[in-house]
Amino acid sequence: MHEQSLLNDLDHVLITAEEIDLAVTRLGKEITKEFMNLNPVFICILKGASVFFTDLMRKVDLPLTTDFMAISSYGSSTKTSGVVRILKDLDHDILGKDVLVVEDIVDSGLTLSYIKKVLFERGARSIRIATLLDKPARRKIELEVDYACFTIPNEFVVGYGLDYQEKYRNLPFVGVLHPRIYTEEE
Ligand code: 5GP
Numbered sequence: 568m569h570e571q572s573l574l575n576d577l578d579h580v581l582i583t584a585e586e587i588d589l590a591v592t593r594l595g596k597e598i599t600k601e602f603m604n605l606n607p608v609f610i611c612i613l614k615g616a617s618v619f620f621t622d623l624m625r626k627v628d629l630p631l632t633t634d635f636m637a638i639s640s641y642g643s644s645t646k647t648s649g650v651v652r653i654l655k656d657l658d659h660d661i662l663g664k665d666v667l668v669v670e671d672i673v674d675s676g677l678t679l680s681y682i683k684k685v686l687f688e689r690g691a692r693s694i695r696i697a698t699l700l701d702k703p704a705r706r707k708i709e710l711e712v713d714y715a716c717f718t719i720p721n722e723f724v725v726g727y728g729l730d731y732q733e734k735y736r737n738l739p740f741v742g743v744l745h746p747r748i749y750t751e752e753e
Contacts (some may be wrong), residue, residue, distance in 0.1 A: 573735055577742040578718040581724055582717055588700075590716040591619070595626020596699065598667065598714065605665040606630055612682070613637040613655065614736065615671030618728035619699040619716075623669060634659055638678055643696035651681040671729050672700040676710035683710075700724065700741065717741075725747070 568574050609631055611620035624633065637655035666686055673679055679696055685696050701715035719741075725731050726738030731748065 570625040573738055574742075576735070576745055576748050577725075578745040580740050580742045581719065581722070582727075582741040583620045584727075587716070587727060587740065588622075591622050591699075592626050594714055594716055595623055595628075598623075598697070599626075599628050602627070602629055602631070602667070604621065606632075607665045607667050608659070608661055609633050610657065610666060610686075611635045612668065612678075613669045615698070615730065616669050618736070619671060620669045623697065626733050632659070634661075636682070638682065640678055651678055653685075660689075661686060665693045666691045666695070668694060668696050670696065670698045671727075672702065672724070673698045673710065673712055673715070674702050674705045677708055679712075680708050680710050687693050699727065700729075 607629075608622055609620070611617060611633065613635055614637070620633075624631065634657045636653065636657055638642065639652045639654050650742070668679065668682060668686070670679060673696075679698075681696050683696070684724070690735055695713040696711070697714040699716050701712055701718045702721055703718060704721050722743045723731070723733035724741050725744050726741045728736050730736045731744055735742075735744070
């Protein structure tokens with residue numbers, strides 16, 4: 568491992584690139600069946616879901632459109648405050664559309680329950696949620712997660728799109744950040 572390797576900052580690898588690939592392929596097949604004839608809109612929640620989103624949509628063999636939304640939640644970087652703000656809104660109307668919201672991780676559930684409410688208010692016909700990772704033990708609000716590739720324990724993870732202070736998104740797998748990294752910076 569070279570000096571600058573991101574691996575130096577990890578405690579351990581939680582989910583390998585191969586495991587992710589298998590799970591995303593499986594989910595793509597399931598979504599292909601379930602969204603048959605619906606011409607869905609896939610909405611990517613930036614930036615964390617970007618890697619999962621682009622991999623997942625290439626495993627779905629259906630006509631679909633894509634749109635992107637960026638959300639910010641205030642608060643310290645390893646905890647979610649529940650206060651949500653739209654930083655970048657959708658480019659297209661979703662009135663009457665069947666929507667799949669694609670997220671990196673569901674933690675408290677506050678971000679997605681807010682997004683779901685906003686999309687319903689705009690007249691979406693149906694809204695389903697696909698997440699790469701689910702931390703059900705941390706839920707603060709009831710939220711139906713339709714598709715989750717992996718259920719994980721309550722540890723702070725990075726990689727495959729997920730960041731810590733904008734770093735680590737380019738790791739091809741999901742790893743647990745060494746606590747040294749965020750305690751050093753507090
Ligand atoms: P929720 O509103 O469900 O609590 O928060 C979801 C958001 O919190 C995610 O989109 C992500 O930005 C952030 N988050 C929650 N847990 C983790 C984690 O373990 N690692 C990273 N990198 N972000 C997380």
